[in-house]
Amino acid sequence: MTRWWRDWDKIVPVLFAQAEVTVTLSSVAIAILLLLSGKMGALQSLELVIYDYLIRWQGDRGFDDRVLVVGISEADINFIEKWPPSDRVIAQLLRELQRYDPAAIGLDFMRDIPYSPGHEELVAELAKPNVFGIRYVGNNPSESTSPPPSLPGDRVGFNDVVTDPDGVVRRTLMFTSNGQQNFLSLSLRLALFYLKNYNITPKLNEKKVYQLGHVPLEKLTQTWGGYQTIDPGGYQILLDYRDLDPVPVVSMQAVLEGAIEPSAIAGKIILIGPVAPSVKDVFLTPYSATVNGNRKMPGVLIHAQMVSQFLSAGLDDLAPVSSWPEPVEWVWILAACLLGGAIGLKVSNPWRLTASAIALGCVFFAFGLLCFLQRIWIPIATPIVGALSAGAIAVIYQLQQARKQQKMVMNLLGQQTSPEIASALWDRRDRLLKAGVLPGETVTVTVFFSDIKNFTTISEQLPSEKLMVWLNEYLDAMTDIVIDHQGIINKFIGDAIMAVFGVPIPRTTEAEISEDARRSVRCSLAMRERLQQLNSSWKERGFPIIQIRAGIFTGPVTVGSLGGKKRLEYGIIGDSVNIASRLESSFKDRQVDNCRILISGETYHRLKSEIEVESWGAMNLKGKEKEVEVYRVIGHKIERLSEEP
Template structure:
């Protein structure tokens, strides 16, 4: 079977990971675990958006603590309420909504209040019966068509984000207080309730009110009973003009504030305990609660604005669109996490992505479209963490493979270069074979067998490790790689596994190899001096160096791999090291071939040995002995 290209494999992995994360998050979302985050993001967007202008169609008559103290009683007397209604009626309001329970007489003035409640533009309140059929009855003098319930639907966290318009009981369908006020006002403009495109939906003017379901928008576990819509708050504080009850009783208000307006009368006093949490509450530590009458006014304003096509109602995406929305952002996050490798680059890319995501959600919100915010944010963060974790684990495995193949006998520069190019070098857990031009360096200790007889095995091992440690340091210092140890010697390679393509690079490798051999000789002189003081055997070494083509890569099977260099160039370097072992007077004999000499750029002093027939080679090899560094190299 043909193996897929690496980039295709990466793309498939990204898609598979993104699909898995998307599926898991959709499942988590369905059980409601992300709902608190979504609602919190909704509240934040409500707070961030600018307030609408004061609604000129409304007037709020608030009953404050000062009003209660002035009347010296609570509940207020029927006479007080009747007087307020009478004074307001004289200013020709469109409709008056009384957000006060009046199911029981509060003498004095009950007769006067009954008279005022009989006015055709007065809306009274009731309460939806509970499971035990216990509710608050409306005033007996008010017909059902002028009665609305003032129940407020709260979310699981106690915040008011929904408006309740209808509730079905066994006997009838109850209208909300806010809806009654809006209908009464719109009727004067010849706008009456109609059936929408769906016969079960309410239409007022230009707006069709589509009821919320349990899974509408970011909701997943909300009680969507009755007929509810998302409450679109108009403003945090200045929703409409406000006056106090005392001002109304004293006739101290401008008639133009009342004429043709919807007037809502309700309490804002803390002692009345008609206060609720709203999306604004988190930013209002001093006064976090909103009075019920103001919430009703918010819903009335929303109904009027939607009916007149001033402010559209909130819309929501279908489930499949939200799934696609999540999937796209998760895919973006996975792609960034895979292809942006630098931590700072990934952090900047993530910052840009998150900023774009949040800005897009907020912009859509300003245009009355509520889309999931927390869901894609969690999706992006989750997939990025997964991909980064996988990459880290994969990198660790690759690093272990590289160290297993190449050992730890490389210079820091080579190790860094190898690791930065690991994706190109490593393939299916192996270093693929590649043809390179490199310089091989073989070393061996002269007469090691004789030396072995002079020391016990334990002392011999310690002596040999001391020697190998010293020459290994020189290989690493000169950017070589120790390919393998051969008992008392080693094979070092200069120019692998990074492909050295240019003549300058090949020349650098050859010079480093010869410099390394000279440095090995210097280190051996130091070791001999130390060994002499410790009455240990002295040593001489031979070095063979050859520059030429090789093939480098992994050699072996799944259970055992090693990094191997193969080719005739390796054999020639080995033969140079072992050639005529008796021809040595110096501590370190270094033989090179013409193929290495041409790259040395006269940096070293050499002695020609002529064309020699090396063991196992049919062709003659032009051999030179390295005597030392040229003077020019010291200047």
């Protein structure tokens, strides 16, 4: 243990500072990587899933009574016995609705060619100024359809619906163009017609943003909110869903039979379209994932959501959900990565780390939800992934550094102590390494010395190479026994062994001190048995047959770093060390067995009910003024030694 504590006062701060710098740079690198990967839409799907949760959790704003949907259901198709409905059926439906003075009527199905009978009747109804039809623009001219020939262009809107890569409708397409002509959506046409009654007309503000009343409708960009790779062609805004059921819906049959209250129609925008699943004019929405069977929303209801959104902007000053400027989002993601890295650097306990990761994710999500309730959509998945990634890198880095340090400690301590003691000391490394040295402290331990009888004579009789092999075999066997009994080898002095029981983790109770004494005696008895085996083996191999002496004393010592800057070791000093050494070396002529074990009264009185001894009385040891009560250990009185923990 000569080098473990050396220079730690310099190494530890450097390592910690290095860890902070490494984790900070890693966090920045992760943020940059996330921003670059965002250009490829790496986390867009996850962001959109979270967005759907935000939509569902924002609360129900209830029906918009300014809009009514006349839905053509499966029952209505059975009623008219035909799909699509003939021009006469549509004309009759329009006549019934016009009786109650609606503000506007929009037909959400194609009427670019006649569906006889009743075409002339339908043309007459379409001529009324509050009736609007649709066309389909598509992605190219080959997909485009013609508008109803009997309707002027300012009463025709497209019904194209924009879907995200996962097929969910989250955006509204207000304007689009085929390169030659500009088109307005059906929902916007209907809303603008309605808003004229309130003297609200659209305009472009100074930022070239389309505005209804006092509310700007900002155009989506490719990286708006949680989006990363969308095509923002045309003029798109986020679709502000009111709810799963945004407006009242009545059946076509009820209207044809005059079963609708006039107040349900008067002054309202009426949308007519299929709601029957068999027509397959249905779309996924943020609400679909929460409904059994992944329920889709009919296209006419999606257009009703859009109409309601435009009316709310113009009349209720309700702006659509906005987003942070892109540079602010970059700072947000970077801050999340730095925070995750800092937590990973400071928290090492696995349970606390797991709890911190969960709490951090919840905090980010809660903050994102709070912003969304304030009509701001910010990236949530990206900062969470960034924070967790930076935290994971910090933890991995810390573990790697700790593994290196622990390997060094185990290599140094593990050769001289049991793995349990080495692990316990490693767990307390922060206190031990705080000052760069092991601070001195006085503890009660049991000190053990052993020596080979007549080693000088034996060494003269053997070649040095053979002596080294033989001595190493002996020391290796004895060291294993000490470690097995949870002692620590403090030093080898030639053939002598100095071991201590009760360090480096201080004992705080009398029971623990007695247990150390018990282990030391048990260790010496195990050495006696092992020496018999070694002697038998050495006799067959031509090595010397030996006897050893052991001295054991229980008492206070001071332990800590000993030495100077050039050399530092784990020192154990005190009179207890001297007494144990003198017990081993005294009365060399009184060797009655192959391992003579002498203990003091301080050790014996802790174990007297467990071991059989021969009392040698109070004796003067070399260099000691006071007499020491000496006992020779014969063996176990009965098998009452405690189990090893």
